[in-house]
Every structure is written in C-alpha cells, then in structure tokens.
Amino acid sequence: MPYIGIKVSSEVSAEKELALKSALGQIITKIPGKSESGLMICIDDGQKMYFRGNNDAPSAYAEVKIYGKSTPEAYGNMTAAMCEAFETILGVPQDRTYIKYEECYIWGWNGKNI
Numbered sequence: 001m002p003y004i005g006i007k008v009s010s011e012v013s014a015e016k017e018l019a020l021k022s023a024l025g026q027i028i029t030k031i032p033g034k035s036e037s038g039l040m041i042c043i044d045d046g047q048k049m050y051f052r053g054n055n056d057a058p059s060a061y062a063e064v065k066i067y068g069k070s071t072p073e074a075y076g077n078m079t080a081a082m083c084e085a086f087e088t089i090l091g092v093p094q095d096r097t098y099i100k101y102e103e104c105y106i107w108g109w110n111g112k113n114i
Contacts (some may be wrong), residue, residue: 001067001107001114002034005042008060008090012045016089023085030077031070051096060092062099067107067114075101 004024012020020043025036049059062082083094107114 001038001040001109002028002031003040003042003063003065004028005044005063005065006060007044007047007049007062008058008086008092009047009049009055010045010058010090010092012043012090017043019089020085023089024082027078027081027085030081031066031074033068034066057096058090058092059096060086060090060098062086062097063102064099065102065104067104069103070101 006020021041024041025039028034028036028039049055049061051057051059064078064082079099082099083097086092086097087094
C-alpha cells in the first residue's frame with residue numbers, strides 16, 4: 001500500500017502524467033513486496049517552488065509512504081530511478097529534486113486499519 005505524492009513547479013501535460021504514472025508503477029517494485037496494484041499517486045503540478053533561493057529552473061519534491069519497512073538499499077535504488085524519471089519525463093534536474101521516505105505501521109484502507 002504505497003503512496004507517492006509529487007509536487008513539481010512546472011505544468012505536467014496529460015501525456016507526461018501518464019508516462020510518469022507508468023514509470024512510478026515500475027519504480028515502486030524496487031521496494032520488496034510493493035507493486036503498482038496497490039500504489040496511489042498524487043501529482044500536484046504548477047507549484048510555486050524555490051530551490052537554493054530561486055525559481056529559475058524546474059524543481060520537484062516527492063513523498064513516498066509505505067506500509068511497513070524497507071532497506072536503505074531499496075530506498076537508494078528508488079531514489080536513483082525516481083530522479084531519472086523526473087529528469088527524463090518532467091525535465092526536472094536531479095539536483096533540484098528532494099524525496100522523503102516514510103514508513104507507516106498503521107494504514108487505513110477499505111473501511112479498516114491493517
């Protein structure tokens with residue numbers, strides 16, 4: 001039951017949104033036991049974002065939340081793949097991307113907590 005929330009300073013076309021959704025569906029599998037079948041994605045584009053004191057280039061911030069625990073290696077592999085996808089699909093330089101990971105142990109879904 002992973003969730004990926006993305007804030008990006010540039011506008012994301014429908015074509016890029018679908019490409020990003022597909023890429024993230026594959027990338028989430030870098031965390032053992034996670035797959036696109038339970039993945040929820042939120043993309044907030046056109047955000048006012050400043051990085052290093054300016055907004056002269058696209059920037060992105062992502063939060064990845066998972067139910068349970070993973071390893072630093074899995075998160076590292078995911079970071080590399082997400083940064084590459086953001087650069088390739090959205091035009092956001094890798095050095096203007098932050099990604100935060102959060103492990104959750106209580107997760108509500110389908111009317112109950114698991």
